[in-house]
Amino acid sequence: MLPVPRDINADSSVPDMPMCGWDRDNLIASQQTDPDIKVIVSLLEQSTEKPVWRDVELQSADVKSLYTEWPRLAFRSRLLCRQLTELTGNIVWQIVLPRQYRAEIVRVVHTGMTGGHLGRHKTEEQVRQRAYWPCWKRQVETELKGCQQCAQYHR
Numbered sequence: 001m002l003p004v005p006r007d008i009n010a011d012s013s014v015p016d017m018p019m020c021g022w023d024r025d026n027l028i029a030s031q032q033t034d035p036d037i038k039v040i041v042s043l044l045e046q047s048t049e050k051p052v053w054r055d056v057e058l059q060s061a062d063v064k065s066l067y068t069e070w071p072r073l074a075f076r077s078r079l080l081c082r083q084l085t086e087l088t089g090n091i092v093w094q095i096v097l098p099r100q101y102r103a104e105i106v107r108v109v110h111t112g113m114t115g116g117h118l119g120r121h122k123t124e125e126q127v128r129q130r131a132y133w134p135c136w137k138r139q140v141e142t143e144l145k146g147c148q149q150c151a152q153y154h155r
Contacts, residue, residue, distance in 0.1 A: 027095060028078050034098035036062040036134075041080055044073060065134035066096070082132040094132035105131055106143040117150050 031037045039059055043051050050070045056063055066073070072083045073096070081093040097105065109126035110118055118126065124140050133139075144150060 024079060030098040030100060031080050036060055037080065037096055037098055039063045040066045062134045092129060094130065097131040097133050102133055102139055103143055106140050110144060117147065120144055
């Protein structure tokens with residue numbers, strides 16, 4: 001696997017989140033205050049070399065999960081992102097999404113632009129194209145189970 005550049009300024013390859021009303025500066029600030037993401041941001045700012053396990057062993061499960069993604073993490077215009085290489089070879093940069101935004105992005109992509117409610121697989125794909133966080137698929141499943149409109153129509 002090729003090394004991931006640690007600071008890239010190509011905004012076009014990072015998904016925009018205007019559909020949620022978020023801007024890049026707010027996302028960056030939220031990453032720096034998120035209790036789990038800020039640990040990784042701090043470590044990555046200190047060095048592009050993967051830290052020793054001792055630096056994260058007493059941290060939360062989410063920090064440890066992000067630590068395992070180290071080779072795929074990089075700053076894209078100051079925003080922490082994760083590199084995903086699709087089977088087609090296309091590279092997708094996913095925003096490492098702070099906890100405060102996670103439920104909202106699932107709801108927004110689930111309801112879609114037209115107000116229709118996407119199923120689990122399509123919702124997962126829409127999230128995957130935009131964002132990453134530890135255990136994201138589990139949260140998508142949980143949010144969809146809580147969707148009142150889908151439950152009403154047994155989706």
